[in-house]
Amino acid sequence: MRFNGFQIIKQGLTGNRGWQVHWRDPAPKDEYDIIVIGGGGHGLATAHYLSSVHGLTNVAVLEKGYLGGGNVGRNTTIVRANYMLPGNSEFYSHSLKLWEGLEEDLNYNVMHSQRGIINLFHNDGQRDAFARRGNAMVNQGDDAILLDTAGVREVLPYLNYDQTRFPIYGGLYHKRGGTARHDAVAWGFARAASGRGVDLIQNCEVTGVDIEAGKVAGVQTTRGAIKAKKIGMVVAGRSSQLAEMAGFRLPIESHVLQAFVTEGLKPCIDHVITYGMGHFYISQSDKGGLVFGGDLDMYSSYASRGNLPLVEHVAEAAVTLMPMISKAKMLRSWGGIMDMTPDGSFIMDKTHIEGLYVNCGWCYGGFKATPASGHCFAHLMATDTPHPAAEKHRLDRFVTGRHIMDEETTGAQHNLH
Numbered sequence: 081m082r083f084n085g086f087q088i089i090k091q092g093l094t095g096n097r098g099w100q101v102h103w104r105d106p107a108p109k110d111e112y113d114i115i116v117i118g119g120g121g122h123g124l125a126t127a128h129y130l131s132s133v134h135g136l137t138n139v140a141v142l143e144k145g146y147l148g149g150g151n152v153g154r155n156t157t158i159v160r161a162n163y164m165l166p167g168n169s170e171f172y173s174h175s176l177k178l179w180e181g182l183e184e185d186l187n188y189n190v191m192h193s194q195r196g197i198i199n200l201f202h203n204d205g206q207r208d209a210f211a212r213r214g215n216a217m218v219n220q221g222d223d224a225i226l227l228d229t230a231g232v233r234e235v236l237p238y239l240n241y242d243q244t245r246f247p248i249y250g251g252l253y254h255k256r257g258g259t260a261r262h263d264a265v266a267w268g269f270a271r272a273a274s275g276r277g278v279d280l281i282q283n284c285e286v287t288g289v290d291i292e293a294g295k296v297a298g299v300q301t302t303r304g305a306i307k308a309k310k311i312g313m314v315v316a317g318r319s320s321q322l323a324e325m326a327g328f329r330l331p332i333e334s335h336v337l338q339a340f341v342t343e344g345l346k347p348c349i350d351h352v353i354t355y356g357m358g359h360f361y362i363s364q365s366d367k368g369g370l371v372f373g374g375d376l377d378m379y380s381s382y383a384s385r386g387n388l389p390l391v392e393h394v395a396e397a398a399v400t401l402m403p404m405i406s407k408a409k410m411l412r413s414w415g416g417i418m419d420m421t422p423d424g425s426f427i428m429d430k431t432h433i434e435g436l437y438v439n440c441g442w443c444y445g446g447f448k449a450t451p452a453s454g455h456c457f458a459h460l461m462a463t464d465t466p467h468p469a470a471e472k473h474r475l476d477r478f479v480t481g482r483h484i485m486d487e488e489t490t491g492a493q494h495n496l497h
């Protein structure tokens with residue numbers, strides 16, 4: 081079933097009884113050509129592009145819980161292409177272009193809203209850094225405008241400009257940046273892949289990886305053994321555990337990142353804003369809730385909830401930047417498990433085991449990468465060659481030290497990213 085205006089009118093006039101389920105619920109087969117482990121955004125996007133671009137449909141996505149129950153449904157939905165370093169710059173540029181055509185590609189409303197992102201800066205050093213980043217973005221073919229204080233005040237009049245410890249010197253404005261509805265992204269990719277014949281298997285946890293003579297043979301799962309010629313691991317915060325099942329270690333630490341939402345308010349914040357002097361960023365969802373977050377909880381954990389000191393820290397930064405927020409009631413907070421790499425950039429590569437591929441290390445920024453991650457990983461798995469947009473994201477950079485992409489210039493310590 082395709083979604084369009086005619087369907088909405090037809091279903092509306094016939095009691096909405098004709099809508100079909102979004103995806104099938106098949107039992108696992110004994111064998112597939114390709115198994116994708118992880119039914120998050122990236123796993124589902126991989127399945128979509130394997131089937132749509134490469135015509136590969138004897139594919140299963142194995143998800144231990146329900147589709148979209150991981151980080152793809154827990155993030156703060158920011159989509160942008162404002163990375164600076166070669167490797168990241170072209171990849172996120174590729175991703176934003178895919179976002180811009182995604183709703184047509186999937187025939188699904190993912191509520192992609194290019195409302196613009198403004199990264200605020202508060203001293204001369206930060207201004208220089210953002211000017212440099214903006215130039216890199218423009219050179220890459222993306223958009224960036226450097227605003228001074230008056231320019232920011234015109235767009236964001238409600239910030240605290242006058243009585244603040246950290247005056248706002250200006251902001252880097254990325255107009256094509258914005259947000260998307262996270263669940264809808266997972267559902268749209270799932271529906272498209274399932275429609276082409278990919279099996280999406282929920283409640284199916286992978287508990288072991290079968291390897292014979294240096295080559296993958298299949299997986300052990302809570303729903304039995306399944307054979308496969310190729311296996312892609314796309315499990316975000318659980319990547320180290322999956323790698324351990326296959327007998328190797330990844331340069332990944334798992335950390336908690338929290339997010340918060342207030343009660344629904346009338347529209348008051350129509351951009352995404354990041355605070356340069358505190359760990360705080362914010363946007364307003366289409367339901368009206370102010371969605372915001374800060375930094376990692378700063379210790380390794382697999383718990384998908386966070387701790388109160390970080391809540392206090394984020395709330396302090398929020399009130400410093402925009403005192404008006406102190407009147408909003410916080411509705412809920414939650415956490416997700418981040419797969420942090422030493423250089424803060426992702427890994428997409430083959431492994432030393434034939435037929436086993438890894439896609440991980442998205443840190444706190446993988447939502448915006450979802451379409452390009454799936455697109456490039458499907459390319460790698462289908463053709464055994466890296467996609468040009470992701471060819472620098474090799475696993476061996478952490479062994480050789482060459483081609484490290486330390487985007488945040490925080491050095492090789494996971495919890496500083």
Ligand SMILES: Cc1cc2nc3c(=O)[nH]c(=O)nc-3n(C[C@H](O)[C@H](O)[C@H](O)COP(=O)(O)OP(=O)(O)OC[C@H]3O[C@@H](n4cnc5c(N)ncnc54)[C@H](O)[C@@H]3O)c2cc1C
Pocket residue numbers: 117118119120121122123142143144145146148149150151152153154155156157158159284285286287314315316317318322337338339373414415416417418442443444445446447448449
């Ligand atoms: C609070 C928060 C805010 C964030 N904000 C942003 C943002 O604004 N912008 C942005 O770009 N990024 C953001 N991110 C990061 C982004 O959400 C992640 O980088 C991205 O979603 C990770 O990829 P994924 O969607 O495939 O992960 P997930 O949705 O976590 O998918 C991995 C899946 O693998 C499954 N799995 C794990 N182990 C197994 C197993 N053994 N067998 C079977 N299945 C398994 C899990 O159940 C899960 O469903 C944020 C993250 C959090 C937590």
